[in-house]
Amino acid sequence: MKDSQAPSQSEVTPRMRLSELGSLWFDEIENNGRAGRRTIDGYRDTYDRVIAPALAGLRLNEISTGRLDRFLKDVAADHPATARHSKIVLTGILGLAVRHDALHSNPIRDVGAIKIASKDVRALSTKDVKKLRVAIRKWQDAPDHQGRPRASDLIDVLDIFLATGARIGEVLAIRWQDVDLEVSPPTITVSGTVIMEKGRGTYRQDHPKTKAGFRTVKLPPFALKTLLRKQASEHSGPEDMLFPSSTGTVRSPHNFRRQWRDARSGSGFEWVTPHVFRKSVATLIDHEYSSKQAAAQLGHSGTAITEKHYIAKAADSPDVTDALEQFGE
Known part of the structure; x- marks a missing residue:
């Protein structure tokens, strides 16, 4: 009352x-x-x-x-x-x-805590990537897939995934004006992401998922080769998308995922989603450099999320070989 x-x-x-x-x-x-x-x-x-x-x-x-x-x-x-x-x-x-x-x-x-079983981070090794490239290229070159819309650029998209560690929406939002091939090393500025919204469809949002996601990443030589080849063959303008849809508009992540599932089917890499490339980049950078640099590459504001969800690590035992040597003859 x-x-x-x-x-x-x-x-x-x-x-x-x-x-x-x-x-x-x-x-x-x-x-x-x-x-x-x-x-x-x-x-x-x-x-x-x-x-x-x-x-x-x-x-x-x-x-x-x-x-x-x-x-x-x-x-x-x-x-x-x-x-x-x-x-x-x-x-x-x-x-x-x-x-x-x-x-x-x-x-x-x-209210009580809600527990979710933690999953081990699974990432591609460099050997895995080589095998995956062979499988995807074989799928692209198959006669059944010749002439299918955007069936010929999956390897190119894979290259940019692996060269940047960007999210699928960020990669599909890259425009040629975001690419600078004149500097050394060349760069891509991640300045937007692709959004799928009810009532509006698929469009490019002019900022990434987070504030830390707005970043310029330096590209390795293999990505430069891919981009130079695309630039020479497509003659695209600055406003054009790097990986457009079949009609030249913004490409839908849903459509890309569907095509990716077809391409990886039967390859032994059915577990590899676009997000796995992001984890693979983080794991390699952490191994070669540090988790701090991995976080910066992925556009994270700190290392906590990167270390917990993106870096695959085996448990390292301490170096006690001097002590164990006493067991030897």
Whole structure:
């Protein structure tokens, strides 16, 4: 009774339903510019598909930590990653209620931890890359694939993946004006990414996924050869995409992934996705230089994410060979 009758200067009240608060929160993050388009679409998908069916009709004063804990545990039983993403969305929505004094504290703060089994980072070795090139080139040269739209440039895209460590959206967003072949070594500036948005289709966003993602990377000689060959054969203009669609527009990551799956089928490298190239670049740079330089190459703001999710490492034992030598004859 006290909560329902208490006057409020805000439109957010304890009696408001989660569905109404959710709409206000999505309006807020749409307008404040702090989240990218893909992030917001991901939040909406999780809300509509997972959260709304279970919680949308509840009023804020009915949402307790225990209720949220049970909900997230039920989701996590089959889909732990979805449960963790749901927790992120609910934290944001209910945080809005706290800011408007409709809740004294965020009830999701004390729910149990959601554990996701960690996966070992798997990366390509230099020997793997050589074998993979042979398999992809064989697929490209097969008579069945001659003349298919963009079927002849998979090796070229692979070269830029391996030369930059860039994300698939960043590689497909490269324009010729982002390439500088006159300097030594030549460079590519990662200045955008490809976005697929409902109602708008596929387009080039004029900034990468993160602020640290805006970077200029130096290219190894094999990438220079690839780009010089492409430049000589295609006569593209500065505004043209480095890897366009069959109609000369921005290329869809979905379409590229579909073609990549066809090309790698039966090769023994079915596990290799475009993101594996990013991990392979990070692993090699870490081995040859350091995780700090690997993070800079990938466009990470620090080394923590790089070391945890992108670098494949075997556990190194200490050098105790002098002591063990005592066991010898």
